[in-house]
Amino acid sequence: MTGTAAKKLPRAERREQLLETAQAIMGETGTDALTLGYLAERAGVSKPIAYEHFGTRAGLLIAICSAYDKRQMQAQREALAAGGETLEDVASIFASSYVSCVLDMGPAMGAAFAALSATEETADFRQSLRRGYVERYREGFSRFVELPPNDTAVLLGCLGAAEALAQDAAAGRVSRDEAVEALAGMFTATLKRYPAKAG
Known part of the structure; x- marks a missing residue:
């Protein structure tokens, strides 16, 4: 994860990475564990980055769907x-x-x-x-x-x-x-x- 965090991705690529990570979380544990904080942790980015892309958990679910x-x-x-x-x-x-x-x-x-x-x-x-x-x-x-x-x-x-x-x-x-x-x-x-x- 450290390498991921250190690497600055273009916005579109970062969003795609976050969406892929969110889908992996859902596949492992369902939607209950899917929070922006946990998504940021799993993706190796800071919480503000996840919030910047999706705003809220609802925004994340909307983006996935x-x-x-x-x-x-x-x-x-x-x-x-x-x-x-x-x-x-x-x-x-x-x-x-x-x-x-x-x-x-x-x-x-x-x-x-x-x-x-x-x-x-x-x-x-x-x-x-x-x-x-x-x-x-x-x-x-x-x-x-x-x-x-x-x-x-x-x-x-x-x-x-x-x-x-x-x-x-x-x-x-x-x-x-x-x-x-x-x-x-x-x-x-x-x-x-x-x-x-x-x-």
Whole structure:
């Protein structure tokens, strides 16, 4: 740690190092031990550096989950650019990218997202993430079907299924492939109830 503390990193690299250290802490002990003071100690930096980057523990949790969300979006964009020619394709891409990202990030991410409900600030951020997922689903699926006026409720239901199946896969209750197949099937069955778009 001493070498890390002595080395001055550019701000972006230091932030990335702190986020990686925070994820390691969550993986080892869960979110309860994740404080800015402990993060600074584990990363080999002074407390003011951790506070300068995240401000509060809530700010740290938001940064961790925001990084996860960006990773999820990138995976979806790349997969959709490479395929996504049918409703079934898009359903499979959304299902696979969601489950894979949850599994790649490990079970600690579920705890991090759960911890976002603890304060008004983090709860608002969590809702903004959910709105983002709904918007991406709307954009992807509306290419193929006429979504109903209450499409937000429908798409939130799709997201709820994604959250539940991904967490079951992370906990080992179902395999990754089982979760992806079931989720893609749910997306497809839900959306095929609506009129197909011509062309």
